Amino acid sequence: MNSVSRLKAKLPTPLVRLADLAYNYWWSWTEDRVSLFSTIDPALWQSCGYNPVALLESVPDERLWQVAEDPHYLNRLLQLAQQFDAYMADYDTWAGRTAPELNYDRPIAYFSLEFGLHESLPVYAGGLGVLAGDYLKSASDLGVPLVGVGLLYRQGYFHQRLNRSGWQEDYYVDSPFEHMPLELVRDEFGQPVTVKVTIRQRIVRVQVWKIQVGRVELYLMDTNRSDNDPVDRWLTGHLYGGNQETRIAQELLLGIGGVRMLHSLDIDPMLYHLNDSHGAFALLEVAHLEMLHSGDGFGAVTERVRQRGVFTTHSPVSAVSNVFSVDLIESFFGDYWPRLGLSRDEFLSLGHRRPEDPWDFFSMTVLALRLTGRTNGVSQRHGDICREMWQGIYPNPEAGQGPIKAITNGVHARTWTAPLIMDLYSQHLGVDWSTKLADPALWTKVNAIPDDELWRRHSILKERLIAYTRSKTLTARQERGEAADDIKAVGRLLDPKVLTLGFARRFSPYKRGELLFYDLHRAIRILANPRMPIQIVFGGKAHPQDDEGKRIIQRITEWCRHPALRDRIAFIDDYDMYVAKLLVQGVDVWLNHPRRPEACGTSGQKVSLNGGLNCSILDGWWAEGYHPGGASPNGWVIGDTNPTDDPDSQTRRDAESLYEVIEHQIAPLYYQRDRSGLPRRWIAMMKASISSCGPRYNSDRMLADYVTQMYLPEAVTTAELVMASAMP
Ligand SMILES: *Cc1c(COP(=O)(O)O)cnc(C)c1O
DSSP states (O other): OOHHHHHHHHSOGGGTHHHHHHTBGGGGGSGGGGTTTTTTOHHHHHHTTSOHHHHHHHSOHHHHHHHHTOHHHHHHHHHHHHHHHHHHHOOOOHHHHHOTTSOTTSOEEEEOSOOOSOTTSOOOOSHHHHHHHHHHHHHHHHTOOEEEEEEOOSSOSOEEEEOTTSOEEEEOOOOOGGGSSOEEOBOTTSOBOEEEEEETTEEEEEEEEEEEETTEEEEEEEOOOTTSOHHHHTTTSOTTOSOHHHHHHHHHIIIIIHHHHHHHTTOOOSEEEEESGGGTHHHHHHHHHHHHHHOOOHHHHHHHHHHTEEEEOOOSOTTTTTEEEHHHHHHHHTTTGGGGTOOHHHHHHTTOSSTTSOTTEEEHHHHHHHHOSEEEESSHHHHHHHHHHTGGGOSOGGGTTOOOEEOOOOBOHHHHSOHHHHHHHHHHTOTTGGGOTTOHHHHHGGGGSOHHHHHHHHHHHHHHHHHHHHHHHHHHHHHTTOOHHHHHGGGGSOOTTSEEEEEESOOOGGGOTTGGGSSHHHHHHHHTOSSSOEEEEEEOOOOTTOHHHHHHHHHHHHHHHOTTTTTTEEEESSOOHHHHHHHHHHOSEEEEOOSSOOOOOOHHHHHHHTTOEEEEESOTTHHHHOOOOSSSOOEEEESOSSOOSOHHHHHHHHHHHHHHIIIIIIHHHHHOOOTTSOOHHHHHHHHHHHHHHTTTSBHHHHHHHHIIIIISTTTTSOHHHHHHHHOO
């Protein structure tokens, strides 16, 4: 009996379809997601980490029967189950019509070290993973035949808690795989399917879990088996934990293990798509299989490997990202390169940019660039940076070896848009709005939404964010044993009528999370201005080994306690997809001001889908998304377009610009109200933001671009043309 059947056997008969929904993440991007599982037991839903399988397993039978006799609930469940069945059975998809060359017999294998599908599956750390999650969801929606390949981490990414002095404490929690929407993959005898990988001269057995993401399957590998050495069982213990040795072992598992796993599942991918370079060892194993199959040598098969490889690079800087020392490469691959018929130097040169480069590092990005035929950066500007950065790799760009293309990232609209706003879109853009996301004509209908209705719903979402921030802050202060007065003060924290800024991202120094406090006096003057007050909500983790990032968080928490600012600044700890949704759906303005260059950035795109406004440096996606003209500008720009080389003076100028924009543009506009109390010009900007960003920065447009520019053999048509003519 498989897991779904086991769960069904436990449920009251009228509720059995809940098991099908619980085991497919499709539920997480339906409009019913708010109440489908939470109405069963809201407190348990929260304590289960919004994991529907754990909820249904642990809720008392008596409560299940109460739900099972509620005709309204049963009616909704029936409708949803029908919608789900129709979705799963629909083969008349965008990809089926536009790209029949792609088919499910030979899917695209999408390799990623992290996947951010939902807060209940903590195998993501940040933007790269969330992008991979959104990618799978759009692949499912558009019918692109794709399987995901990754690792299942026993304790996922670390959790964050701030102690009394504002210092980040990291801790890990075990994921109960047996009680999650996963299925261990078994062979016809009921035994777990395993593949073997040699790591540090030991055989490691890897088992495989399947996760259903709509129509797409995601396979995650895990080494926590009793027949493995105790040390090796922890190879898939943590995401981005451990040292470089753990990291190379994980990348070896992902790449080489991933290819072997697909082989043992009888999946013969048409293409191998690497989401960043962590999975690049896969290409070596593909070459190895090809050599065994054809009898040719490594040199002869590389062109065939390149034809099957697609590489999306995410780094905006070449030197530091994903490199291993040659010592590590030797100890992990010393017994592997002979299989490819390569000498040590030949093997090492695959990870070197130019012969004159220092020989002590092996770059995974260079390996991926060399062994894939199609490469792209993740925004138009990032594409330019990559072409310049990596031109030395391609000896002969005219011979079809380059250049690097650019496909700007987008976000999955139905995941990131608040159900209250999606409901408005259904009313004014049409019930099928989410199937035509790339159509600009659809989005101009946003202008038909009544101002007061858009404002009312936005205000509810802002209150929702404030309520959540207070409740999290209250718990945190109680757990830290803070003074009674400080605990009581939570009731005054943040005000729904006040202009609300948001800033949430990784606290790495280059993100410059404290730019707003560059000049504390000025910051206080602006935030605590009694006529035009401003408040801000922060969130985000610093990497466990990044003490500088932790110090930035600590300074922000000090400002949270500053007498002039204490009701105006909040820090939500343990930023994850759940917190991210509340933030991007509830803020008035989203700030983004990293040091340049930034690859793309996606959280601001989520904000725009919800009617929030972006205030960002002109880089990444905003360099192409920002429109000052038209009926109304769609956001704000800070800093100058031509940054200087001196980071300190650049930061001073960016801070200066941030203050100017907030004080003289954002705040006055927000507080300018008509007689009915509505900020009409602000609402016009909200609509301009939705209608200009909506059609472009969604993941359906992104997927269509990948299909037409990277996947199809004749990747020549532009996605705009295809989307306009073929989207339903
Ligand atoms: C969207 C998202 C990110 C990526 O945001 P950036 O703007 O690219 O920094 C990171 N973490 C979470 C939880 C997200 O939802």
